[in-house]
Amino acid sequence: MDFSMKRRTLLKVIVLGDSGVGKTSLMNQYVYNKFNQQYKATIGADFVTKELQIEDKLVTLQIWDTAGQERFQSLGSAFYRGADCCVIVFDVNIQRSFETLSNWREEFLKQADPSDPESFPFIVIGNKIDLDGGNSRVVPEKKARDWCASRGNIPYFETSAKEDYNVDEAFLCVAKTAVACER
Numbered sequence: 001m002d003f004s005m006k007r008r009t010l011l012k013v014i015v016l017g018d019s020g021v022g023k024t025s026l027m028n029q030y031v032y033n034k035f036n037q038q039y040k041a042t043i044g045a046d047f048v049t050k051e052l053q054i055e056d057k058l059v060t061l062q063i064w065d066t067a068g069q070e071r072f073q074s075l076g077s078a079f080y081r082g083a084d085c086c087v088i089v090f091d092v093n094i095q096r097s098f099e100t101l102s103n104w105r106e107e108f109l110k111q112a113d114p115s116d117p118e119s120f121p122f123i124v125i126g127n128k129i130d131l132d133g134g135n136s137r138v139v140p141e142k143k144a145r146d147w148c149a150s151r152g153n154i155p156y157f158e159t160s161a162k163e164d165y166n167v168d169e170a171f172l173c174v175a176k177t178a179v180a181c182e183r
């Protein structure tokens, strides 16, 4: 295919959420189709890239991962600034990780300081729906959807990075939403 005539777009995507909810796993599954059972806390910040085509546009998603621990929040505004989309991940099996969604959203808006906070594109992901066959889930899907609906209809996806369920769909939505906001 001849991409020379196509427009190229670089989109910066920030992935936030408590430590251990599966941020790194989701990114690894999406970009490398790999899942690693071993837990390895992310130190500082890092990014991976993925190219995809949306309509006539070649899009490069630059996906930034950060550790959820408070001590890493000093990453500060340079990390957040210029973001085109913010993905907030929680673990459907851990109530606390759902309750901190608001904190992550506020922290992002404070640090990134987007020109129009009301319409800045967020995506929420409820991850690990595979765990214990769904028996250890504590956050009902409806509760998560209601939370998203009451904050300007944030798109919501339920995923399993382990089983590669809905991961591509979630990031495709990220790309489409960010492209739409760019226009």
Ligand code: GDP
Residues within 6 Å of the ligand: 017, 018, 019, 020, 021, 022, 023, 024, 025, 026, 036, 037, 038, 039, 040, 041, 042, 067, 068, 127, 128, 129, 130, 131, 159, 160, 161, 162, 163
């Ligand atoms: P992060 O700290 O948010 O980046 O979380 P990680 O990606 O490091 O994942 C934390 C732990 O949860 C690791 O042991 C992963 O293997 C595991 N994990 C991540 N996603 C899933 C998932 O969808 N299902 C299950 N069962 N485990 C997962």
